[in-house]
Amino acid sequence: MESAPVFLWVVTLLLPGVPGATPVDPSRLLGEICDYVRTLQSKTEALLETYLSNQGTPFNGSDFSAEHLYLVGLPKASIPYRTWRNLSDTQRILENYRAYSIFQEYFQLVLDDQRELNPDKPALLHLLGDVRHDLGHLLEQLSQALEARGLTRPQPAEDPLSSLDSQSRPFQKRMRGFLVCRQYRMWLLRTQRSFSLMRSRSS
Structure with missing residues (x-):
């Protein structure tokens, strides 16, 4: 009977998220996120090039441009510099988590669309599937960054695709x-800048 408290104490030390568990190093985690986002950035050129080359005219033309078009419902990466500079570290993590949660939903939609439009393009479908996998890992890292600050992950948006026409x-x-x-690539640039700034502050 006397050994029971010792046993419970040992189990408590091994359980995550309780006193005695090894805490996550926020600075190390920021560095890991920065490195991972750089890896994702390196994939976006191939993603865009492969996507456009498989969509036919006018998308695969050298003069194709949709500079001023924006898809309603996507999180916007562009904000005024002063607003961006004054964001707290917590706000940065939360905004990134919310944005990539929405992108994960949109990329599932894009993957479904391309399975219908281009079922014989395995390279394109593979790249789009990879993006959803990559986003899952990034969201897990961002969730850990929130937990390291004593916060929980935000509730997912009810339906980020509700504004889209199912009969497109x-x-x-x-x-x-x-x-x-394209907007995903812009968000990765913003994330890289934000987390590089956070990392420099923590060093």
Whole structure:
């Protein structure tokens, strides 16, 4: 009977998220996120190039441009510099978590669209599947960064795709896929800047 308290004490030390567990080093975690985001950035050029080359005219043309088009419902990466500079570290992590949670939903939509439009393009479908996997890992890292600050992950958006038309035409599906890929690349740039700044503050 006397050994029971000792046994319980040992189990308590081994359980995550309780006193006695090894805490996550926030600075190390920021560095890991920075490195991972750089890896994701290196994939975006191939993603966009492969996506456009498989969509036909006008997407695969050298003069294709949709600079001023934006897909309603996607989180915007561009904000005024002063607003961005004054964000707290917690706000940065939360905004990134919310944004990539929404992107994960949109990339599932793009993957579904391309399975319908381009079922014979395995390289493209593989890349889109990889993005969803990559986003899952990134969201897990961001969740750990929140937990290291004593916060819980935000509740997911009820339905980030509710504004989209389920009867979209093939051209519309191809265009929105491009806009999702392009905005994702812009968000990775913003994330890299934000976490590099946070990392420099913590060092």
